Amino acid sequence: MLACRIHAKEDLRIEPVDMPSPGPGEVLLRLGAAGICGSDLHYYFEGRNGNFIVREPLIPGHEASGVVEAVGPGVTRVKKGDKVAVSPSHACGRCEGCRQGREQLCSNMKFLGSASLFPHVQGMFQEYFVMGERQCYPVTGDITLGELAFAEPLAVGLHAVNRGGDLLGKSVLITGAGTIGCVTVLAARLAGARKITVTDVLDRPLQQAMTVGADAVLRADREDDKLTTPQFDVAYEVSGNFNALKSCVAATKRGGVVVQVGTLPHEPLPFVVNELMAKEMDLRGAFRWGIEFDWAVDYLSTRRVDVRPLLSGQYPLQDAVAAFAAAADKNKSTKVQVVV
Ligand SMILES: [Zn+2]
Numbered sequence: 481m482l483a484c485r486i487h488a489k490e491d492l493r494i495e496p497v498d499m500p501s502p503g504p505g506e507v508l509l510r511l512g513a514a515g516i517c518g519s520d521l522h523y524y525f526e527g528r529n530g531n532f533i534v535r536e537p538l539i540p541g542h543e544a545s546g547v548v549e550a551v552g553p554g555v556t557r558v559k560k561g562d563k564v565a566v567s568p569s570h571a572c573g574r575c576e577g578c579r580q581g582r583e584q585l586c587s588n589m590k591f592l593g594s595a596s597l598f599p600h601v602q603g604m605f606q607e608y609f610v611m612g613e614r615q616c617y618p619v620t621g622d623i624t625l626g627e628l629a630f631a632e633p634l635a636v637g638l639h640a641v642n643r644g645g646d647l648l649g650k651s652v653l654i655t656g657a658g659t660i661g662c663v664t665v666l667a668a669r670l671a672g673a674r675k676i677t678v679t680d681v682l683d684r685p686l687q688q689a690m691t692v693g694a695d696a697v698l699r700a701d702r703e704d705d706k707l708t709t710p711q712f713d714v715a716y717e718v719s720g721n722f723n724a725l726k727s728c729v730a731a732t733k734r735g736g737v738v739v740q741v742g743t744l745p746h747e748p749l750p751f752v753v754n755e756l757m758a759k760e761m762d763l764r765g766a767f768r769w770g771i772e773f774d775w776a777v778d779y780l781s782t783r784r785v786d787v788r789p790l791l792s793g794q795y796p797l798q799d800a801v802a803a804f805a806a807a808a809d810k811n812k813s814t815k816v817q818v819v820v
């Protein structure tokens with residue numbers, strides 16, 4: 481079997497690796513589809529994702545679906561042939577964060593496709609892989625493996641919206657119209673937002689945001705002045721751009737909420753804390769997701785949420801280099817996946 485491994489900056493190899501076999505409670509999966517995420521792009525183009533540096537070959541990929549190939553002893557949740565969404569989150573279930581129902585805050589988290597730990601936790605850009613049955617979510621119906629691989633990013637959007645609080649009747653700003661910005665639009669609509677405005681610095685992502693239900697879009701680089709008056713109840717900063725965060729704070733009403741979803745540069749940032757104080761605003765972080773993954777699988781499999789407009793391309797695993805190049809071009813692509 482083949483695996484896609486990042487050895488260093490712009491050094492990605494498709495290599496034969498040993499076929500794993502499932503132990504007790506484990507499931508052998510054949511990859512269906514795996515989305516390329518911003519963190520995967522950082523690993524490939526920079527050899528690091530912020531402070532997480534590639535120190536041994538890393539198999540990227542944490543947004544995947546698969547088909548059950550075999551099950552180990554004691555597995556009851558899935559059977560051979562099932563289509564599954566794979567949760568990349570392996571939380572310990574015992575620490576304080578887990579016990580409070582916030583597995584994303586687990587202090588012993590093993591998150592797939594990440595160089596945060598050494599040895600690295602290998603991801604799902606490989607033909608076959610083994611997962612604990614708890615991480616496999618079987619679905620029925622005609623949902624495709626490509627759609628199912630959106631469970632992870634959709635969960636990020638649902639969690640962001642959850643962190644922002646009640647949206648019924650609210651006016652919402654989302655800065656950034658990539659995959660996570662667009663799934664946040666979908667989640668905000670589900671939650672009853674009255675008006676959703678999205679900003680980006682490129683036209684194509686803004687068109688995508690309109691396609692999935694944004695009410696208004698604007699170019700942050702050209703219409704900056706429109707974001708100086710407080711007019712939104714809740715803002716989600718998804719782009720990871722510090723100026724966008726400043727716009728969120730400026731454009732949110734007194735008593736409003738700003739949720740930081742994107743990753744800002746890893747350096748100290750000057751910040752207008754006085755504005756937060758004087759407007760009694762809440763600035764909240766949203767990190768990955770917890771129970772929202774389960775919700776995402778249901779919303780996708782019933783198509784209450786339709787992510788099909790966001791899938792811009794699928795490449796065979798062997799063509800991962802081309803897939804990464806396509807994924808990096810935001811003028812052409814939203815979500816790019818590798819498939820087997
Ligand atoms: Zn991701």
Ligand SMILES: [Zn+2]
Nearest residue numbers: 572575578586
């Ligand atoms: Zn834990």
